[in-house]
Amino acid sequence: MTMINPAGIPHGYNTPIPSEILTADRVETRIGTLEFTDGFPSDDTAAKVFDHLDFLRAVEVFLQCVPAASMEGLRAGLLDIGCDAAHKMVIADRLLDSNPLFLTGNTDTVYALAMLDLHRDGPTVVQIPPGCGPGTVNDAWFRFVTDMGAPGPDRGAGGNYLIVPPEYEGEIPDGYFVSHSPSYTNLLALRGFVVEGKTDVAKAMFEDGVKIYPLSAADARPEMEFSSFSGKEFNTIHANDRTFYNEMADVIRREPIDVIDPETRGLLASIGIRKDRAFAPDEQMCGTLADAAAVGNATARSIVFQTRDKRAYFYEDRKWKTGFVGGDYRWLDGDGRDGRNMDARTMFFYQATLNTPAMALEMVGVGSQYALTERDASGAFLQGSHSYRLTLPSGVPAKDFWSVIVYDPQTRSELQTGQPLPSRSSENNRTELVYNDDGSIDLTFSPEPPSEHRGNWIQTVPSKSWYAILRLYGPLKPWFDKTWKPHDIERI
Structure with missing residues (x-):
């Protein structure tokens, strides 16, 4: 302990020293007792804080790198079903059912997916036909590259796109909508609409x-090769245990050095993930990474399902939340003056994919909007053993159609039940839905079917929790000005 004489000068000094700059010989903290000798940390203290520093940085890697790990999960999953060349595309020609594991995929549109490898192929041409639904290209960090179709520069007329790799210095010909990607890996996701309850038109269009x-x-x-992924069992979701860091090491090894900024590269390097070296953590670091992944996973799940950001809620008197807190697809707060809202970014990417301004901006009649909830009107988590009712008031503000889909909080994928498509949609189920006399509709959720209006029922699983996403395709002004709003899900 530093002794202070009556003049206020500590022992060993000639002048008064502010107490706030001194370190006591013994400090109690959340990681235990830290010991010092006149400011020198003991061997035990140094070991303790360095281990804690590795842990902190590994947790931060988990939270900051969820977008990249999620894209890596998609790349690996699609590779498993044959997407090993740009001209090989998979189509959900019978819609996206609950067999494949996809982060909050929808059962309403016909997905067509391809993975672009710009390192292998160089600048890559994507021709899309007229009438294509919303399409998006995202890079290896799930950053927006370009839209296609209605929200893209072709405005639904179709056109030729050129996706250019980083550091490309060759000639770029005329006649293309040109986008430069910061990464080699890029996901191309196109969507088509169901017509008269069938996917045939969209499938043929693709x-x-x-x-x-x-x-x-x-x-x-090369000739295009199309295959169906409806009904297939495969995984596109990143790990939540220590192998998360192996996934990130693969991303860093594959992508150009400038795919991320030096600070993020340094954060990864601090736990052994470097561009040009093998990732080989020792036994102690493996234990630290296992703990960090557990805490990172718990943190991400808390950000998603126990958010403390009041801006996440659409309404003061409802439990419905947005996926784009702050209303910016880059998660920049206050037009960027407050920096990037990293919790908001984690909230989105831990449970969702495809990043486009069309989902975040107010675009009346174009694109889509989403609201999600994991709680009933009382604030309790939704449980599969109970029965619930959701009332959508008349005049749902969707130019195209609306849907409600239920998801598993473990996988953040469609809930696996006796219904291959765990959803109800004003388009796909239009002949089954029964509306109330005032134009509203009551959807029910329970493990067993109701005695009436079975077409309005979504099945749940007694042993599992669930959550719901309401989607509006072609959202209209009453959605944005909140003159229309869904009821909360009520237990019955």
Whole structure:
């Protein structure tokens, strides 16, 4: 302990020293007792704080890198079902059911997915046909590259896009909508709509109209290969245990050095993930990473399902939340003056994919809007053993259609029940739905079907929790000005 004489000068000094800059010989903290000798940390203290520093940085890697790990999960999952070349595309030609594990995928649109490898192929051409639904290209960190279709520069008329890799210095020909990606890996996701309850039109549109090929192979382009992924069992979701860090090591090894900023590179390097070195943590670091992944996972789940940000809620008197806290697809708060809201970014990417301004901005009649809830009107988590009712008032503000889909909080994928498509949609189920006399509709959720209005029922699982997402396709002004709002889910 530093002794202070009556003049206020500590022992060993000639002048008064502010107490706030001194370190006591013994300090009690949340990581235990820290010991010092005149400011020198003991060996035990140094070991303790360095281990804690590794833990802190590994937790931060988990939280900051969820977007990249999620894209890596998609890349690996799609590779498992044959997406090993740009011209190989998979289509949910019978819609996206609950067999594949996809972060909050929807049962309403016909997905067409391809993975672009710009390191392998160089600049890559994507031709899309007229009438294509919302399409998006995201890079390896799930950052927005371009939209296609209605919200894209072709405005639904179709067109030729060129996705250019980082550091490309070659000639770029005219006649393309050109986008430069910061990464080699890019996800292309196109969506088509169900017509009269069938997917045939969308499937034909993709198979007849989509062409993907390297620009260098324009004169000898490979024939497109399409396959169905409806009903297939495969995983696209990142790990929540220590192997999360192996996934990130693969991303860093594969992508160009400038795919992320030096601070993030340094954060990864601090726990052994470097561009040009093998990731080989020792036994102690493996234990630290296991703990950090557990805490990172718990933190992400708390941010999503126990958010403390009041801006996440659409309404003061409802439990419905947005996926885009702050209303910016880059999660920049206050037009960027408050920096990036990292919790808001984690809230989105831990449970969702596809990043586009069309989902965050107010675009009346274009794109889609989402609201989610994991709680009933009383604030309790939704449980599969109970029965619930959701009332959507008349005049649902969707130019195209609306849907409600239920999800498993463990996988953040569609809840696996006796219904392959755990949802109700004003388009896909229009002949089954029964509306009330005032135009409103009551949807029910329970493990067993109700005695009436079974077409309004979504099945749950007694042993599992669940949560719901309401989607509006072609959202209208009453959604944005909140003159229309859904009821909370009520237990019955």
